[in-house]
Amino acid sequence: GEQVEQRPPHLSVREGDSAVITCTYTDPNSYYFFWYKQEPGASLQLLMKVFSSTEINEGQGFTVLLNKKDKRLSLNLTAAHPGDSAAYFCAVSGYAQGLTFGLGTRVSVFP
Amino acid sequence: GPKVLQIPSHQIIDMGQMVTLNCDPVSNHLYFYWYKQILGQQMEFLVNFYNGKVMEKSKLFKDQFSVERPDGSYFTLKIQPTALEDSAVYFCASRPTFSGNTLYFGEGSRLIVV
Numbered sequence: 001g002e003q004v005e006q007r008p009p010h011l012s013v014r015e016g017d018s019a020v021i022t023c024t025y026t027d028p029n030s031y032y033f034f035w036y037k038q039e040p041g042a043s044l045q046l047l048m049k050v051f052s053s054t055e056i057n058e059g060q061g062f063t064v065l066l067n068k069k070d071k072r073l074s075l076n077l078t079a080a081h082p083g084d085s086a087a088y089f090c091a092v093s094g095y096a097q098g099l100t101f102g103l104g105t106r107v108s109v110f111p
Numbered sequence: 112g113p114k115v116l117q118i119p120s121h122q123i124i125d126m127g128q129m130v131t132l133n134c135d136p137v138s139n140h141l142y143f144y145w146y147k148q149i150l151g152q153q154m155e156f157l158v159n160f161y162n163g164k165v166m167e168k169s170k171l172f173k174d175q176f177s178v179e180r181p182d183g184s185y186f187t188l189k190i191q192p193t194a195l196e197d198s199a200v201y202f203c204a205s206r207p208t209f210s211g212n213t214l215y216f217g218e219g220s221r222l223i224v225v
Contacts, residue, residue: 032212043202043218044154089154093212098144098156098167 002027004092006102013080013109021105023073023090033066033073034091034099044089047075080109113137115217117203118185123223129191132220134203136186143186144204144214145178147171154202160186193224 003026013019032051036044048059050066050073057064061084063076073090087106091099116135124130136143145157158168160178175194180186186205190197200221204214 034213036216044216046213046215049213091154095212097212098159098169099154099212099214100156101154103153 002030002092002094002100004090004100004102006090006105008105009103011105011107013077013084013107015081015109015111016079019077019080019107021075021077021088021090021107023092023102025071025073025092025100027092027094028068028071029094030071030092031095032093034093035062035064035073035075036089036091038087038089038104040086047088077107080107082109082111085109113140113215115203115205115215117201117217117220119220120218121221121223123225124193126195126224127192129189130193130222132188132190132201132203132222133185134187134205134217136203136205137207137215140205140207140215142206142208143178143180144206145188146202146204146216148200148202148219149198150200157188157201190222193222195224198222198224 006023034049035047037047038044048064050057065074085108087104089104090102093099118133143160146154148154156169157172159166177189200219202219203217206214
């Protein structure tokens with residue numbers, strides 16, 4: 001089955017700096033790719049879903065890059081601020097299957 | 112945005128007892144999921160459910176687990192009997208039929224088995 005590896009497990013970022021979280025996956029037939037943010041004690045908040053090959057998607061304060069050739073998905077937090085402190089999870093799925101999540105990255109933004 | 116509601120938010124239960132976790136999915140959604148998250152670890156897929164049937168389940172979905180959604184009411188996860196290793200946060204999710212597999216998650220039910 002699908003294996004998703006997410007790195008790094010923890011990340012400390014100075015406020016205003018950028019940070020990158022990367023996931024690699026194994027199933028070449030994976031179709032949908034997600035980034036979720038989870039604040040302590042809360043549920044998962046969908047940040048972005050992508051499904052095109054090698055694509056850069058810009059959100060509010062972050063950029064997502066999907067490279068299907070390398071089976072790599074990354075989340076780039078640009079100009080981190082304290083509200084970005086949370087756990088971030090990538091998730092991968094086929095067309096209609098359940099999501100396979102990465103192990104998560106705990107991000108701490110310090111002044 | 113669409114909201115998935117879960118009841119209870121927290122439950123402490125004696126090992127061996129039965130527990131039912133309830134999920135009120137988004138009203139027009141037809142696909143339902145349960146995920147398990149042990150503290151500080153990743154979300155792990157348990158089961159998905161559509162049209163009254165389990166469509167797919169993982170090896171974490173033990174024989175002691177069952178799911179149902181009687182007559183359009185709550186989508187439930189029942190564990191009987193519970194074991195210590197069942198302590199986790201259980202997240203329900205739902206999605207509409209045509210959504211590009213986008214799941215909407217509830218806030219989780221934290222289960223502590225003692």
